[in-house]
Amino acid sequence: MADVTVVGQGMFLRGSIRGEGDLEIRGRIEGDVEVAGEVTIGDGALIKADVTARRITVRGAVAGNLTGEEGVRLEDGARVVGDVRGASIGIAEGALLRGNVQTGHGAEGQKGRARTGAAAKPAVRAEPRKAPAVAVTAARGNGAPRRAAAAEPVERAGPPPPVVPALKKGARAALRKRSR
Amino acid sequence: MARASSSTSHAGSAVLGKGASIRGRIAGEGDLRVDGTISGDVALKGDLIVSDGAEVVADVQARAVVVEGAIEGDISATSSVAIRASARVSGAISGTSISIEEGANVSGRIDAQFDLPPELGGKSGR
Amino acid sequence: MASTVIAQGMTIEGELTSDEDVVIQGTLRGKLTSKDTVNVESGAVVEADISASSLSVGGQITGNVTASDRVDLMAGGRLIGDVKASRLTIADGASFKGNVDMDV
Numbered sequence: 264m265a266d267v268t269v270v271g272q273g274m275f276l277r278g279s280i281r282g283e284g285d286l287e288i289r290g291r292i293e294g295d296v297e298v299a300g301e302v303t304i305g306d307g308a309l310i311k312a313d314v315t316a317r318r319i320t321v322r323g324a325v326a327g328n329l330t331g332e333e334g335v336r337l338e339d340g341a342r343v344v345g346d347v348r349g350a351s352i353g354i355a356e357g358a359l360l361r362g363n364v365q366t367g368h369g370a371e372g373q374k375g376r377a378r379t380g381a382a383a384k385p386a387v388r389a390e391p392r393k394a395p396a397v398a399v400t401a402a403r404g405n406g407a408p409r410r411a412a413a414a415e416p417v418e419r420a421g422p423p424p425p426v427v428p429a430l431k432k433g434a435r436a437a438l439r440k441r442s443r
Numbered sequence: 444m445a446r447a448s449s450s451t452s453h454a455g456s457a458v459l460g461k462g463a464s465i466r467g468r469i470a471g472e473g474d475l476r477v478d479g480t481i482s483g484d485v486a487l488k489g490d491l492i493v494s495d496g497a498e499v500v501a502d503v504q505a506r507a508v509v510v511e512g513a514i515e516g517d518i519s520a521t522s523s524v525a526i527r528a529s530a531r532v533s534g535a536i537s538g539t540s541i542s543i544e545e546g547a548n549v550s551g552r553i554d555a556q557f558d559l560p561p562e563l564g565g566k567s568g569r
Numbered sequence: 570m571a572s573t574v575i576a577q578g579m580t581i582e583g584e585l586t587s588d589e590d591v592v593i594q595g596t597l598r599g600k601l602t603s604k605d606t607v608n609v610e611s612g613a614v615v616e617a618d619i620s621a622s623s624l625s626v627g628g629q630i631t632g633n634v635t636a637s638d639r640v641d642l643m644a645g646g647r648l649i650g651d652v653k654a655s656r657l658t659i660a661d662g663a664s665f666k667g668n669v670d671m672d673v
Contacts, residue, residue, distance in 0.1 A: 266499055266576055267574070267576055268574060268575050268576040268579040269573055269574045270573055271572030271573035271587065271589045271591075272572065273572060273587050273588040273589040274585065274586070274587070274591070275586045275587070276581065276583055276584070276585050276586075277583050277584045278581060278582045278583010278584060278585070279579050279581070279582045279583060280579065281579070281580050282579035282580045282581055282595065283578035283579070284576050284577075284578045286579070288624075291562065294583055297577070308605070308623075309467055309560060309562045309563055310563075311562075311563050319491075320618075324560050324563055325563075326558055326559055326563040326564060334545065336545070337642055342557055342559055342560075344559055344563075351545045351547075352543055352545065352547070352549060353543060353544060353545035354541060354542055354543040354553075355525075355542060356542045356601045357540070357555040357595070358542075359555040360541070360553045360555055361553065361554050361555055361557070361649045362552070362553065363551070363552050363553075364543070364549050364550070364552065364553055365549070365550050366547065366549045366550065367548065367550075368550050368651065373651065378658075386669070406522055411617070411636075420614070422639040441625070
């Protein structure tokens, strides 16, 4: 009872595979793979294609992007050049990857920047060297709240801030006078 | 504020405690375990461990790197990088061997040095 | 146990080349060349030219078929296209429309 489609070792497909069910690839594919079930890429497989499935397990060689809705796993021996996206991503020791990695459902294309949820530092690394844009934009009737990008950027590698907040000129003197 | 030891002759092992926080550049000969918070740059000759609960906002360079907490920054290891299931990583990761446990939250780029088989455009097989 | 199985529910479009046997239970559009046997099973839908050592047709094929050995069209099978094979059987209940060349 074959619900699993098997692309045998001696097979070369130039084209696309689409459909329901699971797929096991042991041969060679140039094209496009999009199935509803699980895809297993065997250790001798040669895939030049984007692969989209519910879950993907790789032991062979892939030049293409892997998108596994529930997860993607690269096992020892896997060689992948391409982006990997999935709810969860596992990369075993010995698996080799060159590409972008994005975990999470729906894998919003936030390439390179995790949304650090809990600790919610509005941490946007690349941009924040410039002074934060003054939030005047809010007044322009743009209803949607501005995202963290406009908020305090995290300062890095700068001198530690002075322990005492900088006071206006003469304020310190005024304070000293008052406390006398 | 705690200070990581950066001894010159003997490579010691340093810990940045849970309640502690460093802002600046950290350089060291030995290993560093971070339980607290770092914001800056980290360059170690030894290994770096970012514990569960720790927060590192920095580019890090070390020998081997183990991440159980959060790192926002590029990781450059001369040895292995192990991202554990509790980790949150955002940035580029490079090392001689990179592993990611399922459950980890990763957003970034991995660049291992290898060739694809010639049928897929690589120069050589393995 | 076939080396390549295209299961029901799966659709392959393109050019397939295999040096092993192939079983088709799903859908194939394009071209199939196998050095070994090809079985198009009941329920399969093939819109492709097929070249194989031998071919058995239990499903539906629209395309030209070449076999170095034999072609067997089974009951319930349906072939619309030309056949080139040194041996050919057409079972009672099979459908066939095309030319036959047995002079291989």
